[in-house]
Amino acid sequence: MDAYRAAIVHMLHDPSQGRGDTAHEYFADGGLLIDNGVVAAVGAWADIKRQMTRGTQVHQFKNALIVPGFVDTHIHYPQIDVIASFGVQLLDWLNNYTFPAEQKFADQAHAAAMADFFLDELLKNGTTCALVFATVHKHATDTLFEAASKRRMRMIAGKVLMDRHAPAALCDTPQSGYADSAALIKKWHGKDRLSYAVTPRFAVTSSPEQLELAGRLLGEHNGVYMQTHMSENQKEIDLVRELYPDAPTYLSVYGGAGLLGERSVFAHCIHLDDSEFDGLARAGAGISFCPTSNLFLGSGLFNLNRAVSDGIKVGLGTDIGGGTSFSMFQTMNEAYKVCQLRGSPLDPLQSFYLATLGGAKTLNLDDRIGNLSPGKEADFLVLDLEATPLFAHRIALAPSIDEKLFVMSILGDDRLIGETYVHGKRVYAKPLRPDTITTAK
Ligand code: GUN
Ligand code: ZN
Numbered sequence: 001m002d003a004y005r006a007a008i009v010h011m012l013h014d015p016s017q018g019r020g021d022t023a024h025e026y027f028a029d030g031g032l033l034i035d036n037g038v039v040a041a042v043g044a045w046a047d048i049k050r051q052m053t054r055g056t057q058v059h060q061f062k063n064a065l066i067v068p069g070f071v072d073t074h075i076h077y078p079q080i081d082v083i084a085s086f087g088v089q090l091l092d093w094l095n096n097y098t099f100p101a102e103q104k105f106a107d108q109a110h111a112a113a114m115a116d117f118f119l120d121e122l123l124k125n126g127t128t129c130a131l132v133f134a135t136v137h138k139h140a141t142d143t144l145f146e147a148a149s150k151r152r153m154r155m156i157a158g159k160v161l162m163d164r165h166a167p168a169a170l171c172d173t174p175q176s177g178y179a180d181s182a183a184l185i186k187k188w189h190g191k192d193r194l195s196y197a198v199t200p201r202f203a204v205t206s207s208p209e210q211l212e213l214a215g216r217l218l219g220e221h222n223g224v225y226m227q228t229h230m231s232e233n234q235k236e237i238d239l240v241r242e243l244y245p246d247a248p249t250y251l252s253v254y255g256g257a258g259l260l261g262e263r264s265v266f267a268h269c270i271h272l273d274d275s276e277f278d279g280l281a282r283a284g285a286g287i288s289f290c291p292t293s294n295l296f297l298g299s300g301l302f303n304l305n306r307a308v309s310d311g312i313k314v315g316l317g318t319d320i321g322g323g324t325s326f327s328m329f330q331t332m333n334e335a336y337k338v339c340q341l342r343g344s345p346l347d348p349l350q351s352f353y354l355a356t357l358g359g360a361k362t363l364n365l366d367d368r369i370g371n372l373s374p375g376k377e378a379d380f381l382v383l384d385l386e387a388t389p390l391f392a393h394r395i396a397l398a399p400s401i402d403e404k405l406f407v408m409s410i411l412g413d414d415r416l417i418g419e420t421y422v423h424g425k426r427v428y429a430k431p432l433r434p435d436t437i438t439t440a441k
């Protein structure tokens with residue numbers, strides 16, 4: 001067993017559902033007991049100390065906060081090269097920057113190198129679980145799963161399906177996309193901590209036949225997810241209307257093909273109408289709110305309050321490379337600003353919930369990850385509350401955990417991540433501060 005001693009905060013429920021202070025647990029002097037990669041106990045140090053068995057290794061941290069690992073509900077592994085690409089909105093951004101970058105993944109050596117770079121960057125930023133778009137290439141998807149398996153990460157990913165309105169080098173066919181996805185499902189879905197997501201890029205780049213076959217894959221394989229983009233940008237929406245003239249709404253394009261269910265996650269959803277909000281809620285589907293991307297690409301302001309009050313599952317997504325940071329702190333920062341512009345500031349506990357347990361719920365993984373309750377897989381972070389002089393100064397002035405979380409969400413980035421643990425094992429550590437103590441009992 002290993003015991004970790006520091007302040008601890010995690011969410012038990014969605015704070016927007018009126019649970020008051022019972023939505024989270026905070027231990028100013030807390031303990032986390034891990035046995036075999038799983039949380040055995042969490043609580044006040046005085047209680048945890050009594051539960052330790054002989055030989056328990058104690059890891060004690062000063063000025064640190066233990067939190068669950070972050071969950072990123074929407075990100076593209078082949079888009080690291082396009083972060084910070086200037087001047088255009090979605091459709092031009094895809095054609096000018098993104099498709100050329102994704103074509104490079106035809107080269108297996110490039111794909112393998114970028115898969116390692118990508119997963120290491122996630123862990124350095126404290127993200128221990130993600131729902132990931134690969135490229136259209138089967139081998140590039142395979143190599144991403146391989147790299148995640150090596151790191152024992154919980155990851156859901158899929159090969160992009162795209163059979164039109166994209167460069168020929170990036171197009172599959174409905175049949176080859178179906179066959180490649182089925183082979184990847186067979187190889188990876190349910191292996192280690194990995195799951196597969198059927199991944200039609202969006203309605204613009206998939207023919208009706210391809211969407212039908214994507215729906216068939218979902219019907220044929222138990223527990224497989226579906227991820228796509230929806231209602232991100234006005235020109236995209238106009239184009240979908242032209243391409244699918246008989247569909248009453250954007251959502252109905254996906255719903256009609258059998259792609260709408262409780263394992264479906266739709267990125268963006270900025271310009272939904274009432275029937276689309278209703279449809280997502282009734283299906284138990286999830287939305288990935290991607291604020292850094294939505295602001296960077298000028299896409300619009302997601303209506304978080306509406307989605308949450310309709311009972312739709314919502315998680316945060318970085319959407320690298322339309323998004324501008326791997327850091328979930330920076331994603332919370334921009335989420336706050338989106339909500340400010342909509343006239344309703346985002347509560348810091350709600351924001352922290354979206355980045356952890358809310359993300360896990362959106363991925364139907366809240367029985368396994370998302371908080372530090374006993375029985376959960378031990379994915380957690382040790383945050384360094386003295387990461388920078390400014391941060392240390394400002395956080396010391398924040399008396400409550402709500403205020404501390406808010407300061408973290410506004411000033412935080414990868415410098416706050418002291419250590420990252422995946423399934424109970426430390427997989428990332430910043431150089432330790434000299435006052436960090438490790439002792440054996
Ligand atoms: N819509 C279709 N493809 C993409 C993509 O790669 N990124 C974003 N942000 N939106 C998309
Ligand atoms: Zn995206």
